[in-house]
């Protein structure tokens with residue numbers, strides 16, 4: 224267990240020297256930097272608060288969560304402070320960068336199985352810790368798995384996770400939904416009964432596929448399609464034929480996670496005991512295998528960014544008008560997308576081409592589509608009758624509109640919060656006084672409220688699939704996470720009302736406190752390699768779709784496609 228608090232990191236910008244850019248998210252830029260007094264290399268995430276479109280609660284949650292966690296597999300913030308209109312979050316520098324960047328740079332078709340097993344085991348240890356402390360990460364994906372030069376792995380990015388305390392008020396305030404669907408569990412999309420930490424297990428399964436193939440399932444499709452495909456299709460998985468290089472135990476692991484009924488997914492703790500992880504190696508294996516030969520992170524990032532800029536130029540030449548350009552945002556890997564009810568309605572026509580694909584496949588039994596099983600789901604003959612009828616229903620235009628309306632009305636939204644919401648939440652900095660430690664004063668804690676929708680078409684087609692493989696396994700939590708539990712549960716981090724009175728008891732899982740949520744965001748990182756590949760193959764199918772615009776993680780209103788917003 225690390226004890227970074229033993230060191231005191233300065234909370235003034237003048238004590239740090241920013242070097243090169245090593246990452247860029249939708250809401251922040253990350254730099255390698257020197258902490259001058261400590262003579263230590265760190266990473267600093269710089270968020271422009273003025274561009275955060277008022278989702279300051281989200282930022283505060285991320286920072287607070289990052290400061291309070293203490294696990295070797297979870298990226299912790301050393302400190303944070305404001306500098307002018309920016310928020311600086313000082314973190315350990317992870318010299319290998321994210322798995323997404325590593326794949327983009329050197330493994331566009333994904334990693335080998337021992338690498339995947341090693342990575343996933345480390346991520347799972349992080350999830351066991353987070354879940355045991357009442358956190359749902361909600362943004363598990365390759366872009367948030369960071370590797371250090373020695374091969375150690377940390378799960379990053381709590382920009383989404385701390386929304387676990389969000390309650391019904393947030394849902395009612397807007398009809399705008401922000402998130403990325405590729406990694407999003409069906410129950411999160413549906414919002415029928417709320418969701419719990421099992422949502423992370425779904426995302427974990429999707430991440431496993433992402434690491435295996437170099438991209439997440441459905442990543443080539445526009446968000447609306449991803450949403451409907453996730454709800455209506457059988458879960459994606461590793462294909463017997465196409466994924467011959469992977470073991471049976473890996474295929475089983477993925478199938479175990481990607482069960483639509485969250486109750487039937489194993490807990491993170493139980494999953495950690497899955498026999499697939501016998502393939503995992505000590506983490507220094509990652510340094511020797513995937514990091515070996517890679518150029519330094521800053522240089523890698525610069526090259527990737529230049530490639531993306533090239534791609535945008537190509538896109539611009541191919542697609543003249545703004546609306547068409549906005550479509551490329553879909554193909555960018557569906558990063559931080561956004562739509563509202565009107566968007567949903569206007570996208571109803573998008574469903575047609577997906578239905579056409581399915582129908583064409585049914586007619587000619589095309590092998591091609593079957594081989595893309597993990598991207599487009601099961602062919603109709605492999606669907607249950609209920610699922611098939613859902614699929615047929617989806618082809619009716621009226622059904623589409625009504626579904627979209629139902630979905631739209633159930634999707635979460637985010638309130639505008641004043642800048643003052645941030646006061647007292649960060650360490651002492653240029654603009655802060657007397658706030659040594661984070662607190663939750665401003666946290667939204669109004670009563671949780673279920674959003675009931677009529678959108679119930681995603682029946683649990685896969686119920687019973689892959690069950691039993693973990694049966695009989697011990698449910699004890701690894702000892703190292705237990706001492707922290709008391710600390711977190713007794714502090715102000717987790718409000719009393721954050722927990723459902725119900726405990727999770729299914730599947731023989733350990734009884735974790737089970738926060739319930741009605742709101743969600745999720746984001747993907749863009750996949751450059753895939754983006755390039757898909758863009759080169761852009762057909763009228765994807766090129767004719769309605770406008771969905773990336774506006775940044777915290778931006779939910781503007782449809783502006785500035786060059787910056789398009790840059791990564």
Ligand SMILES: Nc1ncnc2c1ncn2[C@@H]1O[C@H](COP(=O)(O)OP(=O)(O)OP(=O)(O)O)[C@@H](O)[C@H]1O
Pocket residue numbers: 245246247248249250251252253266268298314315316317318320321324366367369379380382558559746747748776
């Ligand atoms: N501590 C770190 N060390 C090295 N690289 C980092 C570190 N933190 C982040 N990065 C890099 O910067 C990228 C963007 O960071 P981050 O995901 O935190 O920003 P974000 O705005 O929250 O992004 P997104 O919304 O796309 O998830 C990461 O994908 C990673 O490649």
